[in-house]
Amino acid sequence: MADRPQTPHSVVPREGEARLKAILETAVEGIITIDERGRCESINPAAERMFGYSAHEVVGQNISMLMPEPYSSEHDGYLNSYLATGHRKIIGIGREAVGLHKSGRQFPIQLSVSEIKLERGRLFTGIVHDLTEQKEAERRLVQSERLAVLGEAMTRLAHESRNALQRIQIAVEVARLHGEGNDPLATQLDAIERANDALNALLEELRNYAAPLHLERKRSSLVTIWREAWSAVGFQRSDRDVEFAEETDDELLKCHADRFRLGQVFRNLFENALAACDDPVKIRVSGYPAQLEGNTAVRVVVADNGPGMDVEQRERIFEPFYTTKAKGTGLGMAIARRIVEAHGGTIAVEVSPLGGAALELVLPVEPPRAEKPVQSD
Incomplete structure (x- = not known):
């Protein structure tokens, strides 16, 4: 029997290297390797996309550049402590952490780290999974459950409260009839009416926030929608020095949307x-x-030249009942986010090119396939 041809030893390593390279380049998860000094030795394409850096920007650099504070400053100390004591906090365990995108955006990640001992030293491999979508889905689920409970409570509260408020209004009107000419009484009755109106407005806003959103989509011009909204706030800008500018092409900003709801936004x-x-x-x-x-999709940015927002305001602006105004319920931006997300879009805070704050809306042009839009304008 003829001897089988022997495969040269050099071929096997080359095939193994090619196979490993293909696995790393096609992996869905981010894969990063670092040495004992915390310097990046390799980063696969998925991790490049996740963090926004190219490989040549990261390889050779301390991996702490991909972490926000205080984790960035603590990383080298943790690594040195592990090398000295062998006490593990994440290696071989895995945990949720926070990643830092090149743009400065922080995002949640699941990080699993394994250790390889080589002749030249130790090598650590981190597998990174972006949790952004998962966390957002969890947030929406929790919000949906809370809104269901709030909606049920609001139905009962609104019924009882409106009856009481109507009785207050009737009592005020009767008091006016019996107190004509009594200026101090009239002043107090005016104050009661204003409080009554404010409570009615609060109940209405709570109802709008808690009520299920049923969108009536049709192909609409976003330019037309925001121009109608600008006209609707005319009373707020009367006697003020206001400059309103647009940068857009009407034909490029049409999508299937609920015109009334986006007008609210x-x-x-x-x-x-x-x-x-x-x-x-x-x-x-x-x-x-x-x-x-x-x-x-279409992207719309509403920018102003006001004082802008500090870190807390940027983080909390979409929270229900959070407000920096002397008057207001703090539900306006929470309702705006519900409407935008019901359209399948996103809303976020940006730095305004005018020096103040900017709100960015991104809306899909077409509705989900499950929805059937009504006729176009």
Whole structure:
């Protein structure tokens, strides 16, 4: 029997290296290797996309560049402690952590680290999974459950409260009839009426926030929608020095949307901008084509020249009942986010090119396949 041809020893390592390279380059999860000094030795394409850096920007650098504070400063100390004591906090265990994108954006990750001992030293391999979508889905689920409970409670509360408020209004009107000419009494009755109106407005806003959203989508011009919203806040800008500018192409900003609901969103953004800015006020609306999760979308940015937002305001602006105004329920931006997300879109805070705050809306052009939009305008 003839001897089988022997495969040269050099071929096997080359095939193994090619196979390993293919696995790393096609892996869905981010894979990063570092040495004992915390310097990056390799980063696969998935991790490059996740953190926004190219390989040549990261390889050779301390991996702490991919971590926000205080984790970035603590990383080398943890690594040195492990090498000296063998006490593990994450290696071989895995945990949730926070990643730092090149843009400065922080995002949640699941990090699993394994250790390899080589002749030249130890090598640590980190497998990184972006938890952003999972955390957002969890947030929406919790919000949906809370809204269901709140909606049920609001139905009972609104019924009982409106009856009481109507009785207050009737009592005020009767008191006015019997107190004509009594100026001090009239002043107090005016105050009662204002309080009554404020409670009615609060109940209505709570109802709007808690009620299920049923969108009536049709192909609409976002330019037309925000122009109608701008007209609706005319009373707030009367006798003020206000400059309103647009940067857009009407034909590029059409999508299937609920015109009334998005009008609510734009009115809220304009009201907030006018309330935040001192004269002279500058408000600019910019619109562009965009992409959202691989689908055709439109992007609209409402920017102002006000004082902007501090870190707390940026983090809490969409929380229910959070407000920096002397008056207001703090539900406006929470309702705006519900409406935008019901459309399958996103809303976020940006730094305004005018020096103040900017709110960015990204909306899909087409509705989900499960929805059937009504006729176009």
